Amino acid sequence: MPRFDVSEDVPNGPAPPSPEPAQSGSVAARSQVDETSPAISGRAHAWFWLAIGCAIVGVVQVPLVLVAHRGAAPPTAVAAAPAPPIASAASAIATPAASALPPEPATAPRLAQLEGDAIEVLHTKVGKRTCVQALEALGVAPGDLARVSTARSPLRKLDGCSPNDRVFVALGRADRRLRGLEIETAPGTLVQVLEKQVAGEAGASLELVAEAVTLPVTHKRFTTSFVVTTDVPSAVVAAGLDGSIVELLDEAIGSRHDVPAPVRGSTFRVIADATLVAGLFDRWDEVVAFEYRPRADLAPVRLYHTRGKPGALGWFDPKGHQPVRTRWRMPLAFPRITSRFNPRRLHPVLKVVMPHNGCDFAAAPGTPVYAIGPGVVQFRGDSGPSGNLVTIGHEGGIESGYAHLSRFAPGVVAGTHVEARTVVGYVGTTGRSTGPHLHLSVKRNGVFVDPLSLKMDAFRVVPPSERSGFSARKAEADALLDAIPWPADLPVVAAPAAASASAEPAGEEGDEPLH
Numbered sequence: 001m002p003r004f005d006v007s008e009d010v011p012n013g014p015a016p017p018s019p020e021p022a023q024s025g026s027v028a029a030r031s032q033v034d035e036t037s038p039a040i041s042g043r044a045h046a047w048f049w050l051a052i053g054c055a056i057v058g059v060v061q062v063p064l065v066l067v068a069h070r071g072a073a074p075p076t077a078v079a080a081a082p083a084p085p086i087a088s089a090a091s092a093i094a095t096p097a098a099s100a101l102p103p104e105p106a107t108a109p110r111l112a113q114l115e116g117d118a119i120e121v122l123h124t125k126v127g128k129r130t131c132v133q134a135l136e137a138l139g140v141a142p143g144d145l146a147r148v149s150t151a152r153s154p155l156r157k158l159d160g161c162s163p164n165d166r167v168f169v170a171l172g173r174a175d176r177r178l179r180g181l182e183i184e185t186a187p188g189t190l191v192q193v194l195e196k197q198v199a200g201e202a203g204a205s206l207e208l209v210a211e212a213v214t215l216p217v218t219h220k221r222f223t224t225s226f227v228v229t230t231d232v233p234s235a236v237v238a239a240g241l242d243g244s245i246v247e248l249l250d251e252a253i254g255s256r257h258d259v260p261a262p263v264r265g266s267t268f269r270v271i272a273d274a275t276l277v278a279g280l281f282d283r284w285d286e287v288v289a290f291e292y293r294p295r296a297d298l299a300p301v302r303l304y305h306t307r308g309k310p311g312a313l314g315w316f317d318p319k320g321h322q323p324v325r326t327r328w329r330m331p332l333a334f335p336r337i338t339s340r341f342n343p344r345r346l347h348p349v350l351k352v353v354m355p356h357n358g359c360d361f362a363a364a365p366g367t368p369v370y371a372i373g374p375g376v377v378q379f380r381g382d383s384g385p386s387g388n389l390v391t392i393g394h395e396g397g398i399e400s401g402y403a404h405l406s407r408f409a410p411g412v413v414a415g416t417h418v419e420a421r422t423v424v425g426y427v428g429t430t431g432r433s434t435g436p437h438l439h440l441s442v443k444r445n446g447v448f449v450d451p452l453s454l455k456m457d458a459f460r461v462v463p464p465s466e467r468s469g470f471s472a473r474k475a476e477a478d479a480l481l482d483a484i485p486w487p488a489d490l491p492v493v494a495a496p497a498a499a500s501a502s503a504e505p506a507g508e509e510g511d512e513p514l515h
Contacts (some may be wrong), residue, residue, distance in 0.1 A: 051053055081512075110192065110213075110278075111182045114170045119179055123168040131161035131183065138169045147208055147386040148193060177485075179242035181208075188217040188277045201305050215278040219285070224268045227487040241284065245272065248287045252303045255323045260294045260333070261299055267293045269484040271477055291484075302481065304474055320462035328373050328456040329420045330443035331402065331440050332427075336362045338437065340451035357448040357497055358401070358441035365406060365436040367427040370420070372400050372440070372456060377416045377424070380408055386439065387431025390424045397446075403439040404430050 026031045067347070104185025122138045129137070135145060161167075161183065168179035181193040193210040226239035233246045253259050269291040274283045286305060293300040303315045316322045337358035339345070344353055375394035383389040386403035390412060393399050418424065429436040442451040462470045 070454045088149060110190070110215075111170050111180050111194075114180060115399065118173055119170050120173050121168060121170050123166060125163070126161045126165045126167060127163050131165070131167065134161070135181075138167065139171060139176060140169055140178055140181075140439070141176065147178065147180060150208070164357070167290055178208075187275045187282050188215040189213075190215075193438070217282075218276045218279070220276055221271060221273055221288070221480075223269070223271050223484045225267065225484050225487045228262050228264055228268075232266075234270075239270075241270070241272065244284055245270075245287060249290065249292075252287075252290070252305070253292065255315065255325070256301075258291070265295060267487055269481050269486065271484075272482050276367075279299070280434045289474075289481060292479050293486075304470070306462075306470060306473065306476055310374075316419060316462060316470065318474065320467065321459040322461075324458045324459050324460050326455055327368065327420075328454040330338045330457045331370050331372055332361050332363055332367060333439060338362045341452070355448070358403075358439050359451045361438045361440065363427040363436065363438055365429070366502065367426055367438075368409075368423045369402050369405065369425045369427060370440055371418045371422045371424050371453070372442075372451075373398070373420045375400070377414055377418060380413055385432040385434065388425065389430065389431075392418065392424070397444055399443040399446075400451075401439075401441040401443075403441065404428055404437060406430065406431045406436075410420070 059142045079133065112121050124134055124138055126134045132145065162185065166184040168180075168182040168184070169178060171177065172179060179195045182190050184190040190213050191210060192213045193208050195206055196209045197204045197374065198207045198209060202394050222240075224239050224241070232249065233243065236246045236249070237244070271288040271290065273285040273288055275285055286307075288304065289304045290302045291302045295513045302318055304318075305315055307313060335458055337359055339356060341359055342356040345356035346353055370390055373392075373394050375392040375398075377390060378393045379389065379391040379400070383391065383403070386401070388403075388405035388408065390402045390405065391399055392401075402424055405425035406426075408425045412418070412424050427436050427438050440451050442449055442454060
C-alpha cells in the first residue's frame, strides 16, 4: 500500500486543471491533485478492447470460470436488449472528473460505465461470505446465477472467492435481469462477464461472455479540505472521500484525550493516497496526514500516519508522539498540571512544609471530573480539608481520590460501579482550597503514590531508527498541507462556556503541560 513516497508509473501524463471550490451536501469542499494523471499504453488499449471486440463477434463463446450455483434452476429465455457497450478506455480517461477528487469508488472504465436510466450497478466486498452469497445479497436471482455458470472456464470459480475480493453486478432497473458481472481479485485484475449477442447455428442470441481482464494500475496523491456542517461522515462523503476515511479520522482523533471531537464548524485539510485503474479512481488506500481545527478559537492539530517498523505504526503528532491505550485515563479533558506529587511541598494555605499527596489540575469551575479507571465508589461526601470527595477502589490495590468538587455527578454513591472516563463530579473549590481546581490522589495498598506513576494516557515516541524517515515524510506532508486552502465560508462556532472560562488554580507551583 502506498505511503508518503508514492510514484507514478507514467510521470508525463497530462496535467489536470486546477479545481474550483465546490459546495456539496453538508460540506464546503476544495480538492486538488498534486500529481499528473497517469495514461494507458497503446498496447494495453489494443489488448483489452480488441479482446472484447473479438468476444462480441466470435461464434464460439469464451469459456468462463464460474461454477453453477447448487440447486439453481436452469436459465430461462427472456427477451431483453443487450447491455450498452462499455466506453473505450481512452474516452473514459479524458473525462474531466479525473482531475478532481472522485465522488465514489468503482468508476474505472468497466462495468460501472453501464450505470444509467435502465441499468443499476451495485458492488460489495465478499468478506466472510461465499461469492454466491455476496451475489445474492446484491440481488442476483438464482436463474441468473445459473446463466453465469453456462460460461464456465478455468479462469475463476464462484466458490473460490477471497474475503477481499470485490464483486460488481449490473442489473436491469425494471426486470432486475443480470446484464454484467465482475469479480475483482486485486486492483486491475478481474474477471468480467458481459451479456452480449453471440452468433450460433440457430442465429444470434444473448449470452454471458467472460474473460480475464488486466488493467494498468497507478497510484496518486490527492488533497482536499472540508468543513463539517452536519456530521463528519456526510462531510467526508460530500468532499469526495468515503467511509473508510471516516474510520481513519475517527481512529486518529478518538485516540487523543486532548483533542475534542468534531462539531459543526470543525474543518479538515486532508492528504490521501488512492489507487487508479486504467487511469481512473478505483479505491482509497490511506490517509497520509491531516490537519484538524476543532473550532475557530482553537489551534489546528496535525497528525501523520506511518507504516514503519513496530513502534512506528499508526498516527503520530508533529513531535513524534503516539497515545498508548492503557488501563488508566486522565481525570480531565485538556489536563494542565499546576502542582505535582511532592512529599516536602510548602502548603499554599498553611505555609508549612507538608506532603502534597497528589496532583493538582487547573480547571474552570464546573468542569467534569472523570474516573481514571474502572472500579467501585467507596466514599462520596464531605471530607473536611478535601471538601467534597469521591474515592474509588480499583483492582490491584489501587485507590483514587477526587477532592474539592463543587458537586457530585448524579447516581455516584458508595457501591456504584464506574468505568474509566465516567463523570464522578465537577471541579470546585470546597474544603481547604485557594481556588477552583481538582486534587487527584492515588494510593497503592494504602500508601500514597504519585498519580502520574500510573502512566495515564501515556504515549510512545517514534523509535530512533525511524526518526529520520518520519521527519522527511512529515516535512513532505507539511508542505502539502500548507498548500491546501481552508474551505470558504467557515461557520463561526462559539466555544462552550466551561471551556472558555478561566480560573486561577490553587497551590500553583508552575504552569506546565502534561507532556
